Amino acid sequence: MLAKSSTELVRQQNSALVLAALRRRGRLAHTEISDATGLASATISAITADLERARIIEKSEQQATAGRGRPRVLFSQRRTxxxxxxxxxxxxxxxxxxxxxxxxxxxxxxxxxxxxxxxxxxxxxxxxxxxxxxxxxxxxxxxxxxxxxxxxxxxxxxxxxxxxxxxxxxxxxxxxxxxxxxxxxxxxxxxxxLVAGALLEREAKKEGGGERALAALSLGHSIGLGIARRNAAGVAEISAPNFGHMLHIPNGGLCRCGARGCIEAYAGFYAILRMAFEVPMDTIPAKFVPIAEIDKIAAQARQGNRMAQFAFRQAGVALGNGLSRLLSLHGHMPVFITGPGTRHQDLLQAGIEEGLSQTQVVRLEGMPALSVVPDEPSxxxxxxxxxxxxxxxxxxxxxxxxxxxxxx
Amino acid sequence: MLAKSSTELVRQQNSALVLAALRRRGRLAHTEISDATGLASATISAITADLERARIIEKSEQQATAGRGRPRVLFSQRRTxxxxxxxxxxxxxxxxxxxxxxxxxxxxxxxxxxxxxxxxxxxxxxxxxxxxxxxxxxxxxxxxxxxxxxxxxxxxxxxxxxxxxxxxxxxxxxxxxxxxxxxxxxxxxxxxxLVAGALLEREAKKEGGGERALAALSLGHSIGLGIARRNAAGVAEISAPNFGHMLHIPNGGLCRCGARGCIEAYAGFYAILRMAFEVPMDTIPAKFVPIAEIDKIAAQARQGNRMAQFAFRQAGVALGNGLSRLLSLHGHMPVFITGPGTRHQDLLQAGIEEGLSQTQVVRLEGMPALSVVPDEPSxxxxxxxxxxxxxxxxxxxxxxxxxxxxxx
DNA sequence: ATCTGATTTCTCGACTGTCGAGAAAAAAGC
DNA sequence: GCTTTTTTCTCGACAGTCGAGAAATCAGAT
Structure with a gap:
């Protein structure tokens, strides 16, 4: 059930709009806020006066006046x-x-x-x-x-x-x-x-609005996934489903979580290690694998080692199958791959595409856009x-x- | 980006609230609308006068007055x-x-x-x-x-x-x-x-608000799935992912859609038929299977026929695995099963539970509530x-x- | 028949909010 | 010093909600 609306709520929503504009674009003058929010100039005066009185925003120190006319007064958040x-x-x-x-x-x-x-x-x-x-x-x-x-x-x-x-x-x-x-x-x-949310916000800053929905896939010791989409009202909705431990193969390899056949048990770093060294798939996985180990396997794969290549291929297929299921259940959307595992994207790519290509959703709507965004911490x-x-x-x-x- | 708000929008939203209350509960008096919406009595007067003038609602013919006091005036939608x-x-x-x-x-x-x-x-x-x-x-x-x-x-x-x-x-x-x-x-x-939306609305009418998210699974010649959830603002969001053609088994049985290994290729009526009669899994599936055929196989299964039992079991596992993936990607929620296939729920149940039980999401949060709601057309x-x-x-x-x- | 109490609807004034228009402010150019 | 230009500020009109109390209307008591 919807909540009732009132004039006070209107002010709240419009104040939020002003703060959001300031957040997104930094220091803004009265007229710029008006443009960004679509609110009338008089309304901006009322709201900024309110927020200034509440010591939430402040007038910036005058910047070098550019052009003629009355100088602009820039508002910004009060840092303290x-x-x-x-x-x-x-x-x-x-x-x-x-x-x-x-x-x-x-x-x-x-x-x-x-x-x-x-x-x-x-x-x-x-x-x-x-x-x-x-x-x-x-x-x-x-x-x-x-x-x-x-x-x-x-x-x-x-x-x-x-x-x-x-x-x-x-x-x-x-x-x-x-x-x-x-x-x-x-x-x-x-x-x-958070990664998915950041990527969606970056898309929103592109002209034309960018993508309205996207998935972020983080490859590392474990596998993470975030989904971000802008709903009809324009509000971002972000979620982090349990992708890494979604079922890949029934009764498959043993996963860190204790279940069998999780995606992570095929695509996590420990899984790549396990497959490359032909350790039985029901071996209890390593608690932590130094990234150097994975880099070593990748180097071997690039030099033609079949088992190392197979390990990355299988990891890619697990991810691709998982992504196809993601697209089936959440609709078609571009996928942004990040995390330390992206260093070896060249070895994973073919498997991912193989894992994606077999399914109806990809046959219908085509391969999703896959892009690599390496800098995960930012x-x-x-x-x-x-x-x-x-x-x-x-x-x-x-x-x-x-x-x-x-x-x- | 949020849209700006204004006093006119407030009236629109509150009018919508009044109409929704009338929709949900039928004929209502002034005070009842006020209670249902949380709006002040004076506001109800203004809005109903507006809607009446616009010939959208009307005052019902007087019903038998119950109790003392000024008689109530019931509003309802103008039928014509x-x-x-x-x-x-x-x-x-x-x-x-x-x-x-x-x-x-x-x-x-x-x-x-x-x-x-x-x-x-x-x-x-x-x-x-x-x-x-x-x-x-x-x-x-x-x-x-x-x-x-x-x-x-x-x-x-x-x-x-x-x-x-x-x-x-x-x-x-x-x-x-x-x-x-x-x-x-x-x-x-x-x-x-639509089924999922109807079920969510039925839940909302229960006291306490009922479930905030649910999935509807329709079993028949094809497999349908709907998801309905109430978001933070209380608005229902419903979607119908492509569950029936989500990948069940890579390179698996041939599906009607032309892809391989779809859930439907294991759980649809034609798939049950194909498995029960041990037809090769890459046979092009029958265009249409009369429900009587399925009933016949079900009868055989109940009489102990192993292949018939196996066919239903496999169908159940495909559904269970698929549901586990649904829960992984959409969060834990109850599942309502409907459609003609529910007649043979007794034969499917074990397989569904088997298919669900292996996965992390079920180990973590338990088996989802599975209920059967046979009357799909309603x-x-x-x-x-x-x-x-x-x-x-x-x-x-x-x-x-x-x-x-x-x-x- | 009339009064009283109960209950619902209706109305009025106060308050909050947005908006457009135009006044006021302030700098640059002539 | 005057004009032009640009931005900010202010004022009155208008839309909407709300609380309080007036008005309406019926049931039952007297």
Whole structure:
């Protein structure tokens, strides 16, 4: 059921529009905001006055006046309005970034991922978080949001990692990362979901609007997938289905997750290693494979080693079959491949195409566009910012108490 | 990018809310509408006065007054405001239904599906449509929408059948169904999509809101799947992925669609027949299998015939594997099974569960709820009404010119 | 027959919001 | 110093929602 609408909601939505325009295009003048949002000039005056009074945006220092006419007044986010902490968890380390409200990176450091169980893990993140704010002497209260990303399966709604490559079925609850005295919220998202979101936003910036739906496939020790699409209302919807552990072959090779025949058990780094060395497919997979090992196998494959070639081929077919199923169930869309595995795209490509080509969806609508976007960490960070600031802006607008004009 | 908002849009959305409440619950009094929508009584007065002046709703004839106090004035849709024509295409016949704006069925007849190509097919529908309005002597102009359903793959946006069991890759364009002099629009939807939509609406009527996402699986000569979910804004999103022709087994049995290894090539009626009679899997499948044939095989299976049992078992495994992939890619959700194939659910069940159980998603989140809903035609019709009237109401509200109070 | 209480509908004024037009501001050019 | 140009700001008109209370109308008590 739809929610009722009211004039106050109109103001909220239009304020959100103004903040989104500022987010997307940086400093803007009154008239530019009007153009970007389609709102009347008078409305922009009202909204910007409101937001300025609430100390959310501010007039920039005058820039060199270009041309004649009354000089423009540029609005931008007030940097000190609040802060965002980004936590990117990868297999071996955890990266912490501090970002101000205008989206500029203020501080960044990484820590190795310690040993120990989930409790110790959460505690170490909690401690690092204290260090982030201490280093920049930022008040706890001005941290608006903590955005965490990891590989694995995320609970819909709660910031809980339901399944992860490292902790398996042992759930990791990030609500406890923030102790007392932190008014901020924590959000947790799958890494490849953020990649898909970042790619969709990049598409939106292209002229003509770019693709309206896309999939991001991350190749590495594990296999990640994110789907991003713009719905009829123009809102981005992003999700991270459990692609890596979707069934590839019934009763197939043993996967890290304990099930059999997952895509990852054919296309993950450990799977390529297992196949190249002709280890039986029901061997318990290696916990971690250094990327150098995979590079070595790839080099052998390129020199003509049949088993190494076969391993990459099989990985490609698993991915291709999986992608064909993705297209069958989610509609035709371009696929962007990222992650460390893209180094060996030349060895995977033929298998992927073979795996795709047999199926009806590809016969009907053709091979999907496959592009390689190597720099995954940038995409992840970009996705963090997109998602986090859209939530922060929304929260600010919703929470802002009604502020009357000064004279009242 | 979000669209700008304005006070006029607020009225539109709230008008839509009033019409939706009337749609869902039938005749309502002023106060009941207020309760259902959450809008203030004064607002209801304004909106109903507007809609009444536009001759979209009307005050019902007084019903027996119950209790003391000022008698209620019940509002309902004005029946003669416009009409909907529903066309349900099935493998052997086409059913035409005429429905008034209040949702009551006025006329219904079926015609056998003729021979001939797509042009003849479209022409015969066009002729039947003329007959629908002639029989009830309805003006062409008062037909607001024609809603068509069929099995097969529908073009997103245009009313074009991209792939169908009967015409294969030859596209069927339903825009031509309405000739000149028909202001109405034509929409085309996959049959099982409508089923999923109807089931979601039934869930919404349960107290507590029922399921927020579900899948409908239709078993018959071909395999259909619809997914319906309520998004964060509470709007239903329904889709019909190409489940029947999703890859089940690479290089597997030959399917009607020309590809190999589709789910349908293992679980469709013709596939069950082919397996039960041990016909080679690359035999070109029968165009049409009478349901009696399948019933016969089912009877044999129930009497202990191994090959017949095996055929149903394999069909079940194909469905189960496919459903596991569905859950992997769309999240965990209950599955409602419908269609003529549900008669033999007892023979399929074990295979479905086997096909589901091997995978990570089921190990993590458990077996999805599987329920059988035998009466598919009712669900299809219900889905037609839900979808068609939501479009009609939307159109009416958007197209309605601004109507001033009488005195101006 | 009339009064009273209950219940629903209707109406009025206050408030919030958007928009267009034009006034005001401020710099560049002559 | 005046004009031109461009941008910002302000004002009044208009659309919409809401709460409060008036008006309508019936059932039952007196």
């Amino acid at each position: 309005c609040g802060y965002l902490v980004v936590i990117s968890i990868s297999s071996d380390s955890i990266q912490y970034s501090l970002v101000d409200y205008a989206g500029t990176l203020l501080d960044r450091f990484a820590e190795p991922r310690g040993e120990g169980g989930t409790d110790a893990f959460v505690a170490s993140i909690s401690a690092a978080l204290e260090r982030v704010v201490a280093r920049s002497s930022i008040d706890h209260d001005s941290v608006l949001l903590v955005s965490v990303s990891s590989k694995g399966l995320v609970h819909p709604g709660k910031p809980v990692l339901v399944w992860s490559p490292v902790f398996g079925l042992q759930p990791v609850d990030f609500t406890e990362v923030l102790g007392r005295g932190w008014p901020a919220r924590v959000i947790l998202n799958n890494e490849t979901l 995409l992840v960070f970009e996705g963090h910012l997109n998602l986090a600031f859209s939530i922060i802006d929304q929260d600010i607008i919703l929470s802002r108490p009604h502020i009357r004009a000064a004279g009242e | 405001c416009g009409y909907l024509v529903v066309i349900s295409i099935s493998s052997d016949s086409i059913q035409y239904s005429l429905v008034d704006y209040a949702g009551t069925l006025l006329d219904r007849f079926a015609e056998p599906r003729g021979e001939g190509g797509t042009d003849a097919f479209v022409a015969s529908i066009s002729a039947a449509l003329e007959r629908v309005v002639a029989r009830s002597s309805i003006d062409h102009d008062s037909v607001l929408l024609v809603s068509v359903s069929s099995k097969g793959l529908v073009h997103p946006g245009k009313p074009v059948l991209v792939w169908s069991p009967v015409f294969g890759l030859q596209p069927v364009d339903f825009t031509e169904v309405l000739g000149r002099g028909w202001p109405a629009r034509v929409i085309l939807n996959n049959e099982t999509l 669900l299809v019709f219900e889905g037609h009404l839900n979808l068609a009237f939501s479009i009609i109401d939307q159109d009416i509200i958007l197209s309605r010119p601004h109507i001033r109070a009488a005195g101006e």
